[in-house]
Amino acid sequence: MNDVATILDQVPIQYDLASHIILLGVVQGFFLALVIFLRAKRDSAIIFFGWSLLVQCLVFLDIYLCYTGLMKYAMHLNDSTEFLVLLIAPTLYFFLFALLQRKPISLKKHWPHFMLPFLYAISQINFYTSPIEVKINAYLGAYHQDLGFLEVPGTFDYSYHYIKDQFRWLVLFSFAFYLILSFSLLMKSRKQGWTTPKNIKVDKYLFSRNTVIFFLVILLTIFVIFLNFDDDGGDHIIGIIQTITIFITSYFVLSESRFFEKSWIADKYETLSGTSVQFRTLENFMDDSLYYAQQDISLKKVSEQLGTNGNAISRLVNSETGTNFNDYINQKRIALAQNRLLDPEFKQLTVEAIGESVGFKSKSAFYNAFKKHTGQSPSAYMKQNKA
Numbered sequence: 511m512n513d514v515a516t517i518l519d520q521v522p523i524q525y526d527l528a529s530h531i532i533l534l535g536v537v538q539g540f541f542l543a544l545v546i547f548l549r550a551k552r553d554s555a556i557i558f559f560g561w562s563l564l565v566q567c568l569v570f571l572d573i574y575l576c577y578t579g580l581m582k583y584a585m586h587l588n589d590s591t592e593f594l595v596l597l598i599a600p601t602l603y604f605f606l607f608a609l610l611q612r613k614p615i616s617l618k619k620h621w622p623h624f625m626l627p628f629l630y631a632i633s634q635i636n637f638y639t640s641p642i643e644v645k646i647n648a649y650l651g652a653y654h655q656d657l658g659f660l661e662v663p664g665t666f667d668y669s670y671h672y673i674k675d676q677f678r679w680l681v682l683f684s685f686a687f688y689l690i691l692s693f694s695l696l697m698k699s700r701k702q703g704w705t706t707p708k709n710i711k712v713d714k715y716l717f718s719r720n721t722v723i724f725f726l727v728i729l730l731t732i733f734v735i736f737l738n739f740d741d742d743g744g745d746h747i748i749g750i751i752q753t754i755t756i757f758i759t760s761y762f763v764l765s766e767s768r769f770f771e772k773s774w775i776a777d778k779y780e781t782l783s784g785t786s787v788q789f790r791t792l793e794n795f796m797d798d799s800l801y802y803a804q805q806d807i808s809l810k811k812v813s814e815q816l817g818t819n820g821n822a823i824s825r826l827v828n829s830e831t832g833t834n835f836n837d838y839i840n841q842k843r844i845a846l847a848q849n850r851l852l853d854p855e856f857k858q859l860t861v862e863a864i865g866e867s868v869g870f871k872s873k874s875a876f877y878n879a880f881k882k883h884t885g886q887s888p889s890a891y892m893k894q895n896k897a
Contacts, residue, residue: 513660514642517650520657521582528746532574535753539567542760551790555608558615562601563756565594570752573745581649588645590638592674595681596627599688602725606692606718610699626684633673640666652743678736685732689725696722717762724755787816789830792823802842803869809835843868844883847876851892861888 546560572591575581581588600623604615617624637644643660650657696718731751735744795816796802809820812835816823827838847868850856856864865876865888880888 514646517646517657517660518582518585521579521650521654523579525578528750529574529578531753532570532577532746532749535749535756536567536571536574538753538760539563539570539756542756542763543567545763553614555605555612558601558605558608562598562605565597565601566752569594569598570749573749576649576653577746577749579653585642585645585649588649589634592634592677593627593631596630596684597624599684599725600624600627602721603688603692603695606695606721610695610718626680630673630677630680634670636667636670637674678732682729682732682736685725685729689722689729692718692722692725720758720762727751787818787822787826789826791816792826796842800846802839803846803867805866805869805871807839807869839869840879841883843870844880847880847888848884848891851888852895861892864888 540563543560543563546556546563550556550560569591572581572587572589575584576588604620604623607613608615637648641663643662644666647659647662650659699718728748728751731748735747738744792812795812801807801812801815809823813820813823824835827833827835831838831841833841847864850859850864850867851861856867859867862873862876865873865880868876870876870879877887880886880891884891886894
């Protein structure tokens with residue numbers, strides 16, 4: 511143990527601009543993830559973004575400790591987050607999938623996405639349970655080869671190195687694979703037609719596009735670093751890029767906050783909190799009954815159905831969607847119309863009749879709303895999707 515203590519004492523502690531930037535990103539990332547977990551609904555897409563942030567922060571905390579030399583105080587944790595690196599891309603992809611496809615993610619259905627990090631973790635059990643000398647040598651080999659190495663007691667099995675040596679390529683494969691899947695999701699969403707709702711500064715498509723760009727930037731950065739640095743020598747550069755990304759994300763989150771609205775302090779609806787309903791209740795009512803497809807629908811009638819008042823419903827819709835009540839109803843009507851335009855069961859109906867069946871009182875109102883929310887006419891939509 512004297513040799514262990516002696517060599518650890520020689521590991522220098524270094525703080526520089528890069529280490530400060532990485533730490534700033536880690537702290538901000540943990541805080542943002544905490545806010546997401548406390549504020550987001552359990553089954554919402556944003557929860558997966560929170561998990562992705564948490565995984566990334568754990569990984570970059572490891573990098574921070576290694577880069578500064580502070581890892582010498584927790585050497586048993588060295589390289590303990592490698593399998594988490596292989597979870598970053600899948601969790602980001604799950605976020606995009608849930609956001610754009612509005613489909614739930616379940617372990618039973620999506621377990622193959624967890625196989626790579628799981629199998630890698632299994633392959634490294636021998637390292638995780640290895641003597642402290644092995645972990646110290648691994649750290650010294652990556653950051654301080656000039657300090658020499660410790661003698662490992664007894665006969666130790668290093669077979670785990672066969673997989674560990676391929677770790678960088680596994681990371682590249684993971685990011686490249688999920689970049690392709692995410693880009694495919696984005697193109698599918700764009701093909702279906704996406705129009706930025708009024709009052710939304712950063713819509714789902716824009717945020718998703720930026721996430722895909724982040725995928726690409728990280729992939730290229732990792733590739734360049736792998737070509738120019740040995741072992742973990744360039745990880746701090748990835749950490750700096752991650753910090754920049756986290757603060758850009760924080761800006762997007764803050765830019766959508768009601769905190770900056772003029773009406774935030776004196777909201778005329780604040781006194782109505784006792785009669786408010788959950789947005790999920792409104793969504794379930796609309797979707798289960800297709801109430802939005804009624805031509806005589808009104809804010810008053812919907813509020814009466816839910817046992818509240820029109821102001822509460824209006825405020826709820828605006829807060830959750832960034833649109834007014836009429837746009838919210840029309841978005842649902844257009845989504846239903848898109849399905850019916852392609853559904854063989856409705857092929858006997860004209861385009862105008864389908865518009866009436868989803869709640870529009872006139873052909874012009876249907877065409878205008880369809881063009882506004884999809885960027886194309888009903889006939890163009892049918893032609894594009896039936897080809």
